[in-house]
Amino acid sequence: MKTVQKHSKKRDAILQVIRSTDCHPSAEWIYSQVKPIYPDISLGTVYRNLALFEETGEVIAVATVDGQKRYDATADPHTHFICECCKDVIDVETPQPFSEMYKALQKDHGFEANHHSLTFYGKCDKCRHGENI
Amino acid sequence: MKTVQKHSKKRDAILQVIRSTDCHPSAEWIYSQVKPIYPDISLGTVYRNLALFEETGEVIAVATVDGQKRYDATADPHTHFICECCKDVIDVETPQPFSEMYKALQKDHGFEANHHSLTFYGKCDKCRHGENI
DNA sequence: ACAATAATAAGAATTATTACTGATTTTAGT
């Protein structure tokens, strides 16, 4: 995988935050995590670096919830469950390989797919037991 | 399926536009289609009615491309291919049933999924042959 | 047709995100 060439404390901290959480954060959340460590960081820096990390593939946008992009540092695409109640984006195991589907798209339509996204929507266990709303 | 209670010419026209296309339009595109018929329609009306149709389930948001929500009037969830080049959102056949996956989510995590979204990303046939960019 | 209710247009407001600018930090060669 490519990585960004240059580094800086803040850039590294941003990536570190994304890598060390499994909560699929938004730009705003990442900002709120880095802010206490580097109080003079600006939200623009977070957005700029997210864009960079997306280009190199170090980070991917896994979903958009309520108009906010959500990110993940995990390399290989996997399946998510989004709770429509608490807006949590949760990793779940991928049921079956999609390689056949990739081939079929190429064969049947001439579509050259390079990745995919499988997302289930509903209510997570916590919300089902009334911890939210 | 629920439907909206009240009707109006514009409201009906909006739904009609979504139903009679397979291009998974954005709010702006729907607006551009209804505008020639009802020149005094406003973009706000399109957004308000889309929100209503989403609530009743008459319309679903199938994807977000470049920050714009894309809609579809098809009742049952199906699979999409999004061309990252021309931003087209194209229907494709769904490879296999996901009922087992729904059961597993319930059993393994207590997640109550009610729908899902499977999307492949890549380059469509047209764009592969250089018709765009 | 009438009145009550809901829908609409227009534009202002909000929110997430991006672009710009001048000052600072990092890097790479010495």
Added chain:
DNA sequence: ACTAAAATCAGTAATAATTCTTATTATTGT
């Protein structure tokens, strides 16, 4: 370690999608 070049940064301004507000107009049940 020193220095110059390049990249990065904070802060601000700008943009774009969407939502909200208010006065007006259309729809529905009677």
